[in-house]
Amino acid sequence: MEAEALVTSLRNQLVDLLGRDTVVTEPHDHEPYCRDWHGDMTSAAVAVLRPRDTGEVAAVVRACRTLDLDIVAQGGNTGLVLGALPDRPERQVVLSLERMRHIRSIDEDDFSAIVEAGCVLEELKLRLEERGLFFPLTLGAQGSCRIGGNVSTNAGGVNVLRYGMTRELVLGLEVVLADGSVWDGLSTLRKDNRGIDLKQLFIGAEGTLGIITAVAIKLSPLPERIETALLGVGDLHTAIALYRHARRACCDLISAFEFMPPSAFTLAREAQPDLPLPIATDYPAYVLIEISSSGLIDAKQLMEGLLEQAMEESLVLDGVIATSQAQARQLWAIREGMNEGQALRGPHLRTDISVPLSRLAEFVAEIGAELDDALPQCLAVAYGHVGDGNVHLNVLPPAGATLAERHALIGQAKKMINFRVDHYHGSFSAEHGIGRLKRDEFEHWISPVHRRLLEALKRAIDPEYRLNPGCQLPSITAR
């Protein structure tokens, strides 16, 4: 009762300091900000704060210092590791950037733009496409995620193998620091070697070192021709050999290279029963490949040439090239339907692993056999952006399992997988980040030297531990 009164008092003080328009006070209005993307977790906060510009973000930070509140910055709340979900409702606020969605400038001749953190990725991409420009970041959540969140989590997606992670698409940042000051690093220069590159600190820091309010992004010419094909292959090993061949054959113009097991079709059909399946569904494995081009280079010719070579060298058993955009969308619908199908099967283990590409096939075979052996009742599904050495190895408990049984199976599978990942010098978080979900794995993995560096950094940049405490490394970020 006393705690509740305290929270109410804090809310009122926030309204006094920031105005009614910025502060969402009603707990029932907090829900969309305090529930994670998968719907697995709900939380609460003292308030949700929705500033409209950089000055207001700075004012929010100062107000929170005054009231001794901690700040969890949030973009589209589409993260997969609970990085933007408050976990101490009585002393944290959610700072939502959703009202800062202005595109400040687009410079076609410079292939750059400056956008506010709350800009929705898909809206941004469409606005740029109208001008013949391309922002390569492409993710399932792009209709909801926001560019500030993409940068804070260094998002990946399907285009990484050609264009890089978000980090490589960022030219500059504007960041509100823990003391309320604004670091203006919003340059659009492509080359700038003026000392230590401070923006790198904030990319992938999940809001623990500063609050990103605007981003200068690097653009590319819009691809004019996109060719998509679904290929049946012998196994993951061959799929990786195909990728290596394709890199050389197509000068790295491959914009996506997604691996799927045969169960992809079953799972996709469970989510979308009418989904057409354009290829026999009993090959050992599948690859969804996309080649895009502009100007003098003909993506169609490239795709046909690549497949001809790959067939000759027995890297591909069968394949279908989409003959229309509608068919290309259907091929992608299998890849995306696969995710939905897994969700429909109830709580399961989702992982986001990378190992060196040269060892990926061996890794997946080994852990696959171990899981089959130890947990024969579960379905293990390995798929993903294998061109980057990145695989989502998910484990689905059987249909009849209770929630308790599911959690037990998930825990067991996770332990086995993490052990194997360690052994292969891989990463348990290739693209999703750490957040609050992977803190234990992170604690377990980091070396004493790595920990000391992180501690020193946090102390240096956010000495009061006010920004997203509990995220990444609780022992150093929570007060």
Add this chain to the structure above:
Amino acid sequence: MEAEALVTSLRNQLVDLLGRDTVVTEPHDHEPYCRDWHGDMTSAAVAVLRPRDTGEVAAVVRACRTLDLDIVAQGGNTGLVLGALPDRPERQVVLSLERMRHIRSIDEDDFSAIVEAGCVLEELKLRLEERGLFFPLTLGAQGSCRIGGNVSTNAGGVNVLRYGMTRELVLGLEVVLADGSVWDGLSTLRKDNRGIDLKQLFIGAEGTLGIITAVAIKLSPLPERIETALLGVGDLHTAIALYRHARRACCDLISAFEFMPPSAFTLAREAQPDLPLPIATDYPAYVLIEISSSGLIDAKQLMEGLLEQAMEESLVLDGVIATSQAQARQLWAIREGMNEGQALRGPHLRTDISVPLSRLAEFVAEIGAELDDALPQCLAVAYGHVGDGNVHLNVLPPAGATLAERHALIGQAKKMINFRVDHYHGSFSAEHGIGRLKRDEFEHWISPVHRRLLEALKRAIDPEYRLNPGCQLPSITAR
């Protein structure tokens, strides 16, 4: 005399701690380590230390702590901003990585390698080429520079527009920290989002935060066909329009795009009187363009197609495509001879500027007119990697000028140029770094918030200010 005795005593103590083999004690043997690449500056040091492995580097750091000495790390000593040149001979040692030149591993299937910091860039490139692999970093100094220095300075070069700066070619690092501990971040993973990306701190820090001892690098397939052409164009504005067109037309397979003024030919001939000039030398401006490809893409067809379009659209006035590797080398010899020719004209102002590409032509025209107006006796030469918005705008005093007159003219030109660069939100160091040469510009440019962040970072990572004090920001790095 007393100071000399102290230095001798320190030298002897270093030998006691590290062994005779690691310590170069004789001052006359220090010279190659204590003179800058241009030969403009010479300095001295207590000793030059040449460890053979990471453990010995750590031992050097510990010994220097014991003796209260500061450490200037050095690779090939080819830097252009005095970043690796000691400036307090009585309390600094040079730590040369030159004996750590081992390639620890090459993984062809993973397109990655792990190499020690002292590996000479050209040797590394050749070793990789034998295996069909390509490390894209390409610089004038590649026969002498070393990979650790390339990473510490985030080196640029002619291939940046296709492959990025050195930062984008680094997958992992091994770093000896100021307390002698070793941070092992030597992963070859292409995607790894386990929290804050610590390696970014050390890239471009010029040895002020740690000593890089090994690097995991990202490789590409070796280009199989390289086409080179020299084009006459109307002006810089048209050259930039040509680059924009070429990006789309060739899907960013342009591996070099160098701009040169007509004086390039005069200067190159001064250095190499027999250099053949394959094109009329009186066009207003020139572009040296290179397109490289492998597999199914024919660089020759691309180059011919691009030039045909560019002629039609009047972006190019004249052009010659090299018909042999020997001819391609001759075209590059003009670009390189131009540098030598400038050196032969005696001390002059060298700059390394970037501005947003959309404003580069305007910037060069404006500052060009200002310089012609204020310093008509000097020759201003603008050339460089303009595809990245990067231009070297050098100012050459007249032949008869005394050294004092030269210094006065250089100072005046530098002031004018920096003022204009500021005005265009450009960078006074697009690729060369800060070192000791550009400290004043850096001091002048950084905002109070930027300075506070740098100070906090330095204090956090090198609390005794032992690593390369005097480099970048003396006020925060010198004790």
